[in-house]
Amino acid sequence: MTRRKLPIGIQTFRKICEEGCYYVDKTPYAVRLVQQGTHYFLSRPRRFGKSLFLDTLAELFAGNRPLFEGLYAENHWDWSVRYPVIRISFAAGRLESREQLDRRIWDVLRQNQETLGVTCPPGLDIPGCFGELIRRAERQYGQRAVVLIDEYDKPILDNLGDEATAKAMREGLRNLYSVLKDQDAHLRFVFLTGVSKFSKVSIFSGLNNLRDITLSPEYSALCGYTEADLDTVFAPELEGLDREEIRRWYNGYGWLGERVYNPFDVLLLFQERLFRAWWFETGTPTFLIELLAKRHTFTPELDTLVADDQLLGAFDVEYIATEAILWQTGYLTIHGQRRTGARTEYALGYPNLEVESALNDALFKAFSANPGLASRQTGRLHDLLLALDFDGLKTHFEGLYASIPADWYRNNPITQYEGYWASVFYSHIASLGLDLVPEDVTNQGRIDLTLKLDAAIVVIEFKRVEGSAPTGEAMAQLKARGYADKYRADGRPVYLLGVEFSADVRNVVGWSVVQV
Numbered sequence: 001m002t003r004r005k006l007p008i009g010i011q012t013f014r015k016i017c018e019e020g021c022y023y024v025d026k027t028p029y030a031v032r033l034v035q036q037g038t039h040y041f042l043s044r045p046r047r048f049g050k051s052l053f054l055d056t057l058a059e060l061f062a063g064n065r066p067l068f069e070g071l072y073a074e075n076h077w078d079w080s081v082r083y084p085v086i087r088i089s090f091a092a093g094r095l096e097s098r099e100q101l102d103r104r105i106w107d108v109l110r111q112n113q114e115t116l117g118v119t120c121p122p123g124l125d126i127p128g129c130f131g132e133l134i135r136r137a138e139r140q141y142g143q144r145a146v147v148l149i150d151e152y153d154k155p156i157l158d159n160l161g162d163e164a165t166a167k168a169m170r171e172g173l174r175n176l177y178s179v180l181k182d183q184d185a186h187l188r189f190v191f192l193t194g195v196s197k198f199s200k201v202s203i204f205s206g207l208n209n210l211r212d213i214t215l216s217p218e219y220s221a222l223c224g225y226t227e228a229d230l231d232t233v234f235a236p237e238l239e240g241l242d243r244e245e246i247r248r249w250y251n252g253y254g255w256l257g258e259r260v261y262n263p264f265d266v267l268l269l270f271q272e273r274l275f276r277a278w279w280f281e282t283g284t285p286t287f288l289i290e291l292l293a294k295r296h297t298f299t300p301e302l303d304t305l306v307a308d309d310q311l312l313g314a315f316d317v318e319y320i321a322t323e324a325i326l327w328q329t330g331y332l333t334i335h336g337q338r339r340t341g342a343r344t345e346y347a348l349g350y351p352n353l354e355v356e357s358a359l360n361d362a363l364f365k366a367f368s369a370n371p372g373l374a375s376r377q378t379g380r381l382h383d384l385l386l387a388l389d390f391d392g393l394k395t396h397f398e399g400l401y402a403s404i405p406a407d408w409y410r411n412n413p414i415t416q417y418e419g420y421w422a423s424v425f426y427s428h429i430a431s432l433g434l435d436l437v438p439e440d441v442t443n444q445g446r447i448d449l450t451l452k453l454d455a456a457i458v459v460i461e462f463k464r465v466e467g468s469a470p471t472g473e474a475m476a477q478l479k480a481r482g483y484a485d486k487y488r489a490d491g492r493p494v495y496l497l498g499v500e501f502s503a504d505v506r507n508v509v510g511w512s513v514v515q516v
Helices: 013-018 027-036 050-061 098-116 126-141 163-177 227-232 243-250 263-272 286-294 299-304 322-328 353-368 371-386 390-402 406-411 420-430 473-480 483-490
Strands: 039-043 085-089 145-150 187-194 305-308 333-340 343-349 435-442 445-452 457-465 494-502 507-515
Touching (some): 027 050, 050 085, 050 187, 085 098, 085 126, 126 163, 243 263, 286 322, 299 343, 299 353, 299 420, 299 435, 322 343, 353 371, 353 420, 371 390, 371 420, 390 420, 420 435, 420 445, 420 457, 435 483, 457 473, 457 483, 457 507, 473 483, 473 494
Parallel strands (some): 039 187, 085 145, 145 187
Antiparallel strands (some): 445 457
């Protein structure tokens, strides 16, 4: 099998074709979109191939047939017609004020005028110039214009930590996008992509013909790589790599259709031949970790969240639902759905091992106040768990909580909420990427946490107690509800671990272990 160049960081369709890179043919989706409608919106996490797909659309509408030799579109596209393509992208750089945003928009409009060979008359504002660009492009080419907008929301997302600036960015973008409604008669095709799903009212007011294909099963694999893609297109790269490990680390993203791999992860894995959190390390926003901490997020529940359509779309500057931001940014994905009367309910969870491990590592470091020490503690935890050294684990967690400075408790309200102690405990273990089941369902209730190791299964119950003395409640509940019964037939030894935390002592005060 012939190995080709890996298109790492390449978002230009022409470059991929001319440099002989691997390419997963997404043109069947492009042709279908054009046949089915005219105005589309797609939300996908960062580094998922949105920009490359837009560039592919641009080359199609521009009629550059030689680039599509051997691809689906070569024999399913009318190459006799060429359309004027207007391209707008906010992917590059960070804009920190409305003035910077307006300057960027003017520059983008100027570039499109030069590319299309048209000129907007002087004295117009941004909406006026954009509208004139669309109309003059249609007259120049004799065909209605195509508008492709990449990372439509990035100026807002980059400023979510500053609500006033984020609002100003939203108004500036609405000023631009409002033109699409008024110029509908002059538009052949419109496609917008971004990470978030800001409500149509706040960004696309009046653009009622915009079809959101984010959760359309037929377009679930429009971005990302499928199982078949890895086994066919990338077959030469699989030698020497554990196929199941690739699946466990990087597959699992779903939008109600076929599940896909994160393409950025897959390409970096093939290049470096190492399993690592490649995508997570490229820029998990600080504001996300801070938001989860500020909202007292109970981390053991992150893998078992439930949301409906309205909640998943509740994304705006004034309020961003925790479930919505984690799902839209790719830290959670949809694992199932069901109808509950007139509403649809979605089960959310981690897409794969990379996200579960890396997100919890980031949260653990944020919760424990000392990232450097937290990193060293994680390696020690791994060794203690594999050795089933429960006495050592008790000492380890006591030292962990004791290492958090008293000032950090006073200055961080997160330490006062009920689930803080369990969240630190859970995220510390989850950062290792071990087989961990929070809220483990049994016929007698829910186990707080089940840890499945090669040598044993550990069933864990947490309790928060008053004062400084252990009560034995955690172990009593484990025994009374027969939580070990679920795993008695597994063949591995089963241990019950009852852990009691005291907010007064700020540490573990009860630690009881029984093998059953």
